[in-house]
Amino acid sequence: MPLNYSKWDKLELSDDSDIEGHPNVDKKSLVRWKQRAIHEQREERKHKIAQYKADIACNDVLKPRMQTIADEVAARGPPHFSALVEKFQTRPDPAAPPTNAPNQPTYDAMLLNLMLQVWEAAKARGVEKGDPKLGEALVAGLREHLVKIEEANAKLRVQLKKEEDEQNSKITSDDMHEGFDSTIVAPLSTPAPIKNAIPSDKPKKTVTEFENLNPKSAASEASAEEDETDLPELTPSLAQFSLIPIFQYDQAWEFIKAHRDVYVPGASDALLVAAFRAQSDGKNKYAKQCVHHSLLLQYCDKLGKDGPSVFFRKMVNRDARATGLFEKDVEDTYAHLIERVRLSKEEEPAGGAEQIQLVAENPETQISFNVPQGPPPEQLELEGPGFENVSVEEVRQALQMRWDVFTGFDENLQEAIKAESLEKINVALAAMPVDQAEETVKLLDMAGILSFAGPVRDETGRSSVATEDAEYDAEYEDEEEEGEGGSAAKAD
Structure with missing residues (x-):
């Protein structure tokens, strides 16, 4: 299989024998001059190529605009030509070719220069303002410039191709590029999971559920636990x-x-x-x-x-x-x-808010209500065994205190007590602030209006209220029954 060495045809090689000079001039200087001449030619060629490309691009912008102007002047006449000249002079568009040349004229400035040349050429032919042949002369001048632009572009393209062919005829340092490279890229680290994320492989655990006798009162505690999570x-x-x-x-x-x-x-x-x-x-x-x-x-x-x-x-x-x-x-x-x-x-x-709710710890606990019907009567007598050493005034004061406590409650709580319903009392307590509800529970216990045969629990867990069937409460319960017309008390 024959080998193709054509890729080396563009490689320019030289040695000392290629450089001939004067015997009084050292060889190193001649080599440096030769290298400098080569680099200067390359830079000059690059400059020419860039200039040719810029001129072609500029002509490509001017040509369609000139064609449009020629068509409009042919249709509307010389007044439109004058209007365009005035516009380019007073309100020019700042768009210009993208070059770094100082004082680069804009496209409108170049069009204005061409149109002024057309006007001067028409005047040179003897066509003045107001002449009926002025429109034809202006259109003819514009079309002549269109032809010139096309011819100039054709020449520029030929010269550009010639310079580019010369530039590509030899391999230079500018043509050198990296053919391939091999690098080892470390794998990206795995991003960390979201903070507080629940793992999908979390081990299962047995959960014991307890029946809540008062779910509404426990809502505050459950909400607090959720907020803490x-x-x-x-x-x-x-x-x-x-x-x-x-x-x-x-x-x-x-x-x-x-x-x-x-x-x-x-x-x-x-x-x-x-x-x-x-x-x-x-x-x-x-x-x-x-x-x-x-x-x-x-x-x-x-x-x-x-x-x-x-x-x-x-x-x-x-x-x-x-x-x-x-x-x-x-x-x-x-x-x-x-x-x-x-x-x-x-x-x-x-x-959403903390509440005080009363729940008996033992389902068999008996709840008794002692609802006062009114203040103690004026004439109060105590009869029966066990009341020999009890003062009538002390009983009267206890009954009066119970009545005062009862009347001091709001109407909702009074109705709940009269209905002898613990659920309704809990509803009334839920509507109160925690401090007020705690004080209300203490008053109910102290006055003996609400009595449990065992301990009572605050379902919120904030406070614990224990009401015992003490001798003091039993004594006043008996006294109230006697004072309200029971078998052991008489009212005169």
């Missing part, structure tokens, strides 16, 4: 990713390829948290975008190792089955989010 937050890249409009798969795919820290564990959860907060704040459009992008990442994760490329290939190509399924999932998930936000807002008034 750290939720995944948006990173700067995720926040920028969430601003991409929905269903813009091309834009989302390019962003994921450029930001590897978007497709990491916990990213979809962080977007759902952001969607819930945005929907709660009334930012419906942004909430739906977060839901959409969260599902994008979830679908990519479910499709395996090459999930992102597989998913976005179908989405970008608008696969009808795939896009329909995904977009329906987006709408359904967003509708579910709206419902969850609505329910959260409805539960917020009941569970």
Whole structure:
């Protein structure tokens, strides 16, 4: 097989024998002069090529504009020619050829110069202003310049080709370039997962559930526990990713390829948290975008190792089955989010603040209500065993204190006590501030209006109220029964 050495034809080689000079001039100086002459010729050739290209580009801009001017003057006559001259003189366009030459004239200035030459040529032929042949003379002059521009461009192209052929005839240092290179690029490190992300392989654990006898009162405690749990937050890249409009798969795919820290564990959860907060704040459009992008990442994760490329290939190509399924999932998930936000807002008034609720620890605990019917009577007598050493005034004071405590409560609590319903009392306590509710429970216990046969628990866990069936309460309960017309007390 013959070898082709033609690629070496353009290689210029020389040695000392190629340089002939005067014997009184040293050889090194002749070599340096020869090298300098070669480099000067190359620079001059580069300058000529750049100048030829600039002139051709400028003529390519002027030629169509000159053609338009000639056609308009032929149609509208000399007044249009004068109007264009005035425009180029008073309101010229600053556009100019892209050169670094000082005082580079603009395209309008060059057109003005050509039009003035046409006008002077018409006057030289004896055609003055007002002459009926002026329009024809102006159009003829313009078309002559068009021909000149075309001829000049043809000559410039010939000269440009000649110089470029000469430039490419020899291999120079400017033609040297890097053919190939081999480098080892270290693999990119795996981005860290989102902070507080819930791992997918989290071990399962047995959870014991307890029945809550008063779920409304426990809402505050559950809410506090949820608030204490750290939720995944948006990173700067995720926040920028969430601003991409929905269903813009091309834009989302390019962003994921450029930001590897978007497709990491916990990213979809962080977007759902952001969607819930945005929907709660009334930012419906942004909430739906977060839901959409969260599902994008979830679908990519479910499709395996090459999930992102597989998913976005179908989405970008608008696969009808795939896009329909995904977009329906987006709408359904967003509708579910709206419902969850609505329910959260409805539960917020009941569970958003701390409350005092009374719940008996033992289901068999007997709850007794001692509802006073009025103040103690004026004439009060105590009869029966066990009351020999009891003072009537002390009983009267106890009954009066119970009545004063009862009347000091608001109407809702009084109605709940009269109904002898612990649930209604809890409802009334829930409407009070915590401090006021605690003081109310103490008054109920002290006055003996509400008595438990065992301990009572505050469901919020903030305070513990224990009401015991003490002898003091039993004594006053008996005294009240006697004072209100029981078998042991008489009222005169």
